[in-house]
Amino acid sequence: MAPERKFAAPLEAVAADGRFCGYASLFGRMDLSGDVVMPGAFARTLRLRGARGVRMLLEHDPRAPVGVWLRLEEDRRGLWVEGRIAGSADAARAGALMRAGRLDGLSIGFRTVGADEDRLARVRRLTEIDLWEVSLVASPMLPEARARAAGRGRAEAGGVAPEAAVDAGLVALLRRETAILRQTR
Template sequence: MLPQNPTAIPALEQKAAAADLSGVDAEGSFHGYASLFGIADLAGDTVMRGAFQRSIAARQPSGIRMLYQHDPAEPIGVWTEIREDGRGLFVRGRLMLDVGRAREVASLMRAGALDGLSIGFKTVRARADRQAGVRRLTEIDLWEISVVTFPMQPDARVSAVKADPNQPSSRLAARMRHAALSLNRRNPK
């Protein structure tokens, strides 16, 4: 159940996913996966398909914050699309480049120094699978998605990025091919 007072900030859990964000475009746009379904993270939690649906429907992308390192005092952009698909939680966002921290984040992304996405949430429903040693998250109240340094779920990656006019296109194309090959090897259909 979503909280009655949307301005009250509860104690949130956090889960991070690695992402190749080096190709953030000149407008600060990028996209990828903030969480993958059915894959245990380093803390032993597995997010199940459908876990985000109620929260996304209630909040919409405009109600889910883009933060830097989960710091509520560091909003850096907006999410323009957040949806579940067959793989996980797909996100598309835009850094607000007139904000100093967002310019720094864009620069760090382009250099490959910052490559993680992380969700900040409250668990609504979960069940422990003692045999597998994991907690299966079946409903999540999603509050924010952050760009972070250290990801908790290393297998989630950005699927594609727009070209930055300051980067040679062949370098970006090579990165995108490498990311796609890595994804296909890890997640065969």
């Protein structure tokens, strides 16, 4: 009997020349810490710093720069990134891990400038972010934030079945209802 497959085979995460792309953040999606990035949150940072002013790191380690961002922009779905791995032993290791399908997560490092917090639902809506870096990571806080080889379309790079996405509004409602139920006991 053949083994059961639960997930499709991963797409190649980096091109032969080290280029890759993907969504580092998706708007309206709750990450594993309860943060939801709102449209426009990156606008000021991108205007002031541009792609070259945001570092590319490995696992958020400031001692492990692994390349350069060629393009960072907000679109209707989130923060789209295009970058190139280059320049160090850490970069060579990251590229090898990406080619092997072992490293394809993207994660943002930032300082919160503006946010609305719903403490009852334990949700923080980030309205303005001072973006410092975007890291290549094995396990992103937003599971849908993934890298793909350069040249793949945005829909393919950020493609997640709608039913698999974490709906921030639904999670907030469930947390609120759970909190109310706990108070009535």
